[in-house]
Amino acid sequence: MIEALDASKTPINKKMQFAVIGGGVIGGGWVARFLLMGCDVNVFDTAPEASRKINEVLDNARRSLPGLYEHLLPKEGRLVFCSSIAEAVSRADWISESIPERLDIKQAAYAEIQGHCPEGAIIASSTSGFKPSELQEDASRPQQIIVAHPFNPVYLLPLVELVGDPQTTEHAAMILSQLGMHPLRVRKEIDAHIADRLLEAVWREGLWLISDGVATTQEIDDAIRYGFGLRWAQMGMFETYRIAGGEAGMAHFIQQFGPALEWPWTKLMDVPELTDELINKIASQSDQQSGQYSIRELERIRDDNLVAMMRALKGKDWGAGSLLNQVDQTLTLKSDMPSTPTALGDSVRTTHRVVPSSWVDFNGHMNDSHYGEVFSTASDVLLHGIGADQAYIAQGCSYFTVDLQISYLAECLAGEQINVFTSITLAEGKKLQLSHEMKNAQGDVCATCSQFLLHVDLKSRKSCPPLAAVAEALARLN
């Protein structure tokens, strides 16, 4: 059945049968990814709470994974809880093993799985530490057992490390790609594969920092998420350092910074000798990885990615995004124009900003949908000015847009300054009509917008007259 899968066919063959042995956080994450990508899954887990736990992971996955795509995912697969390994694996094409990290327990599970599963099935262990050769000891069909090590949350993070028989891992890589993952085939089996060796190194260093009273867990986390964590979400360590090395190149960077490793910095001192051979190996691998871009291009790719991700976190008011919101608040305080009108038709400035690089589309200008975003934000500013602010919303009322008309008059480019001037043209009971004008720095009108809103009770989700605070502010305009 797996043989039927190929890249020219549908992305995921719904006829594939997946089995998951062990339904904890990792096993549950596998279940969620398989099901939401349209595949049927049999689960075996002896824990009394297994079903509740898996359903909790599934709830999280259902509210996050489908939103990553601009198209609907296939119809969710069928989930069956099985009462034995035999029942779970007897027709399975793929068997994920996510049971506790004890070699004897895992080996016993493989013996039982291999006693009942098809010979062509892939048995993929989620182990973060064991090597395939250890897992395969005494197995009847050793090459059938591989490592497919995922990262939590499995339903969102794409990385899977694959280690084992070349043919089996190649087949596995094809299937995982079709599930939206990034299979990383590890060249040599080593304890902890690749990523966990890097994680182990940081964990160890973090424990020292805490043990020595140098930093707290919060301080270490902040050192990561406000700094190199943002870089590593889009480029890894070597591509980042290639940029730092500048036009002089990667070999120069290592020669310059390499010796720092021999300083008495850490308690862990065994460092590979930076021979010319090692330096050249790294430099040529880096050329192959990133050589198609100049350093200047890489800088701009990095910066555009950082702007897009930091703005995404801003929408969530979290981490680096919270800091941006804090600066925005102080910038509002500095604004030299009032954003509250004193009469109907009185125009006030509600927006004073530049176009972010992340708003530009394939036509090289601000995408039409972001004009709507600018006017939506301008309305929020004006609504706050008349008292319909966060505190008002917390009382259970808000304004909803009912009709919007935008005329596009001029293009806006990345980095260009834009201002929006907004007036209230109608305020009658629950009805509110706004008129916006967007201008660039030269004063050219780039767009106009007419927006009709209704005041709404957030409990009943039905329209209603505004509460006293807003009603009085509006009455003063008439």
Place this chain on the structure above:
Amino acid sequence: MIEALDASKTPINKKMQFAVIGGGVIGGGWVARFLLMGCDVNVFDTAPEASRKINEVLDNARRSLPGLYEHLLPKEGRLVFCSSIAEAVSRADWISESIPERLDIKQAAYAEIQGHCPEGAIIASSTSGFKPSELQEDASRPQQIIVAHPFNPVYLLPLVELVGDPQTTEHAAMILSQLGMHPLRVRKEIDAHIADRLLEAVWREGLWLISDGVATTQEIDDAIRYGFGLRWAQMGMFETYRIAGGEAGMAHFIQQFGPALEWPWTKLMDVPELTDELINKIASQSDQQSGQYSIRELERIRDDNLVAMMRALKGKDWGAGSLLNQVDQTLTLKSDMPSTPTALGDSVRTTHRVVPSSWVDFNGHMNDSHYGEVFSTASDVLLHGIGADQAYIAQGCSYFTVDLQISYLAECLAGEQINVFTSITLAEGKKLQLSHEMKNAQGDVCATCSQFLLHVDLKSRKSCPPLAAVAEALARLN
């Protein structure tokens, strides 16, 4: 002058004078952040290319930093290239030193700086390795010299590690906060502060992996950016592991996973002993850091952040975002409805998706601006169907939206399925009129949209008739 700065005042006191000694990648990054946040900067650098290099960094900063904010930054400060340290620092309130990492050169620079700068100025070294006590040796006013270690690109990444005299670093922290940065005050001076100790550990482990032929630079970078790099951009290591530990708590997590550190995983084996005292210290610090959220809440915050960041990278078609685009392409192929109309008024399905969690606003529903985004994407699908695709755009023509009218009829919630049906209602020469209807899974109409577009020559940015391929496709509809 610095004394005038306080949180109740303007975010950045424009009267502050900054000086930057050494204008490489880091020094240039400081120059860019100071200037763009509205401050005046004097630069001293003896390198012949200093001015060109700083202007290149400034170009990058100007195209990225201002777009992070929803408000205009203050007017850019004044940049002066000085011919001596004395000239650069004589009236400076803040002096950033970013010269090469050699202690004797740095100490000589401080002697000259202290001979000419105000006594109340802060002298902040960007050193990634030296301790303040080393920098201060033989200085006339030691407490004036601190470490303020930033991260590249300095104009975007918020982290700065501050080490040194408590009063001076407190003052420095206040100023850096006003520049939009996250000052991390390091409790004890140690070589390499905090972040670079973590980075060193990963770098060392990466060198081993390459030296031993286990992985290439590309494979290590992929292990980072498709996996834990995404996690670390929003939560650090300890908050992430707190979630992995689940309801059992952080102490349980360390007890369970801690011993793994004593396995023969790496070549570097000195690990702190996991005494009860250390375990409790970590657990209570973690409670203080994240205890206000339940594990379930942390999972959802993490997932919403990941969705928002991965969608941001999708817009840039980079890293984890490229993978999402690849799956979207296979999902399009699977679509069971044609997206090309055969006659005017003929309605085809152009969107079939769910509402991502990152589209929901404070009213608990899909923000009004994302209705525009949905219709914009629906238009792209239809335009591709009539031949105005990426290849057509590459030939120098495209359609621009000129007028858009949206009627909002029903709310859409996160995770809800939406479909858009689009028809061409007018196709005459350069004019194109589209009509969209957005429906939920129950078939209720959530919104309608009328969109008027003009065909445009991307060189002249003026309207023109479509090229043959599109003109013929449209002619067949009439």
